[in-house]
Amino acid sequence: MADEFAPIRSTGIGSWPGTDLIEALKISFDEAPELPFLPELPARGVGSQIIGRGIAVLSGLGADLQPAGWRLTDAPGRDQLRARATLRDDRDQLEEVAQDYRGPFKIAIAGPWTMAASVERPRGDRLLADHGARRELTQSLAEGIAELVDDLQRRLPALDLVVQLDEPALPAVLAGDIATASGFSKHRKVDVPEVSDSLQSVAEAVSAALRPAEQSTLPRVWLHSCARGVPVQLVHKAGFGGVLVDLDQLGTADWDAIGQAMTDGLWLGAGALSTSPATGPAAGRQWSADRVGERVLRAVRTLGLEPDVAGRMIITPACGLARFDRASAVGALRAVRKAADIVTDQLAD
Template sequence: MSAEVVPVLSTGIGSWPGADVEDAVKIAFAEAPDLPYLPELPARGPHAGLVGRSTALLAGLAFDLQPAGWRLTDASSRDHRAARSTLRSDLDVLEEQAQDYAGPYKISVAGPWTLAATLERPRGDRVLADSGARREVVQSLAEGLSDLVTELARRLPGLDLRVQLDEPLLPAVMRGEVPTASGFSRHRVVDLPALSGAVEHVVERLAGTPVVVHCCAAGAPVDLLRRAGVAAVSLDLDQLVPADWDALGTGVEQGLDLWLGALPTDRAAGADEVARRTLAPLRALGLEPGPLSEHLVLTPACGLAGATVRGAVQALRTVRTAAGIVTDQLAD
């Protein structure tokens, strides 16, 4: 292998099938050793899904679970208390399993714009509709994540943390496609400085902890995220268009890491196919193999909660094997 090509890494996205968090944490360490992560197990209930777990992190805010989703309230409901208790329990499990671990580790939470497009204000409709409420959620998220990073550094000082912001709704927010509560209209497009500023605020509050933005929808704003200071973007390969690849090439040249969701989660694919899918567009960028390998991480396209545990384990093994194949091909 060429000395200038480093091994391409692999990891998972976050969501995981089943309800056994201890088993899921063990699997993440065993099957994603390059970058293990704290799994999210939505099968345990809404309090353990992406948004529910995220409400447990939001500092100084209380929520209730309504038929339309999570709503801001004056006092935490039983469901919100369950979200907080479940997160505490998950962190206890992680602390027990990671006592002897030192190295990179990833935690994930819903990003500011997915939260704004999902959470409801006390009187109804989305937080997205109110700039003051949006600002409050962004500040609460940044503060809660900072507190979590501090807590994990105390519990497990060997962890080299990365924070992943899951932003599946960011493109819809950008395009003005998020429906209002009535369903008869759409929320207005948010201007670009506000879109960037929310992400930038979280990045600045977590200074020293790399932030990754994951988006498995089409239209992720690569340039905007790079300018906001994120360390990496995590994208579904099948959602990328030529303009995205141009932005990614520029980003990688400027130090942005690319976490490429090259393993489809809606059909079977072997490691050789995943490697081919990865290499074809990357080679077209014309980047030097050495710098490219330093900035590349392979992942499944999305979370794995919809798979069986056996299938999810196989997915992590497939991207890990594919990463080795890509490394060898780049070194040739």
């Protein structure tokens, strides 16, 4: 049975404490060697946070930072230009650190529906309120991510890039649970076909930009959401090879959808290390790799997965680690890595 699946891998989600990218990159390569990732450092400011990074990637759309948040403008504003400069600097530093690395490497960018739920139109209210603006945003984001992929592959041709779309707002968009700018009402639900088409167009643009992998069999395009109610089947049908979820947020229907999708070839990023304030490490206490491993094994048993199907799994923290201190964040990566070894050993018996 041990030959029926590859060893379970581990990685981080993306966000990381501190402001030193070189240090964070070295930790990523050391502590998540099976799938290192480009850390996001929101402590550096709004341009390095999830929406700011998405703003930096947009192609052909200008934006600026207003008191209420990011808003589209006729031309790039100072804050968007600063976010783009930070992203260029990050690529320079990645190029320096990763010169001798060959293998899979993950980057993360906000997806179109989280961007639409967070960014305002020039005349106010969220892009989510305007069908044409939603379509334009999707096209801009797809082109921008493809351009980013092209640049990274030119700089570091030995990387097998993996692209993760961060969509924490996706379930709320589908449920009609995004508040309007006034806060007195909510935006209407977006039709499922439009959501699917938007995600599919981004997935296709990114997939077309990615060179064939040389060192890895991992899916190249993933979607991450640590919210409740992730539409797993929709995501899979839209062309994503993997979905990363918070195991704490899954209900019975979610488990059924994941089990069916994994049987059909989907990979699962199992967010088994809880990052909620109630379960984070207290001073002097470490994350429990045994507990994380047991949660994943329980998920395997719940889904009734055969070992070869269970091998299509990566163990991660449930969400990003930016709110923790450096030692705790490093401990989290070590815990999920050790848990991956534990699960691999159990499945091999």
